[in-house]
Amino acid sequence: MSDSDNSINMKDIIEKLNDENPEIRIEAAEALGNCGKEALDPLIKTLNDENPNVRFQASKSLGKIGKPAVKPLINALKDDTGNIQKYAAFILKDVGDSSVVSDLIDALKSEEWAVRKFSAKSLGEIGDEKAVEPLIELLKDEDWGVRVAVTKALGDLGDERAIDPIKKARRAATGDKDYKKVANKSLKKIGK
Structure with a gap:
């Protein structure tokens, strides 16, 4: 698969984060966990999804991305949105260190x-x-x-x-x- 196919596929996955069906949003958040650093921003925004299962999956996917997620998660910890802060605090223990x-x-x-x-x-x-x-x-x-x-x-x-x-x-x-x-x-x- 070429890079352009990859970016089209990722764009499709990111669009699914806005689907009205929470199951589809959960699947999209899970799939983004395999997409590396490019998925960080959409996943962090998803930490504020209305559905707690979607938020939880987004945090697990951020954990799967690992070290590259640390800096965006630290920034999310300073966000004024409670859910984003809460899930950032929750997942930092898994991707961070001291x-x-x-x-x-x-x-x-x-x-x-x-x-x-x-x-x-x-x-x-x-x-x-x-x-x-x-x-x-x-x-x-x-x-x-x-x-x-x-x-x-x-x-x-x-x-x-x-x-x-x-x-x-x-x-x-x-x-x-x-x-x-x-x-x-x-x-x-x-x-x-």
Whole structure:
């Protein structure tokens, strides 16, 4: 197949991202995962699709593209669209390395709870100790899901600096048995 055939084919796939049928958009997003760097922009725009399954497939395809997706994803993390930020934070852990940590730490300040939650989760999975202090600050977040993600991330990081703050957050969670279980599991991971 020639380059012009390739570009026509990719153009057809990109057009399918606008189809009204979400299944067709999912297939298009999946196909773009095999198209390399040229597919980055359409896939990042697709992170804001109305259908969560389409958004999820676009993020998986970005992950498949790998390292070339890091810079566009970091830019997407600064986008003012919550879904784009959320999925960028979600997928950066798979395509990035410790070079994305400072960007994910910045995303912990997002007004969108889902962005804070996915950034915390990604930071825990990346495992860079630079994330410990910023995550500790989020133990008091007003969103329960963010607090849980932060507590789990701190457990994954395994840094002893998190022990007292997690214990304090556990005490403050009066009557919240689910949070206390998460806190206990994280403390056990840290070794205390």
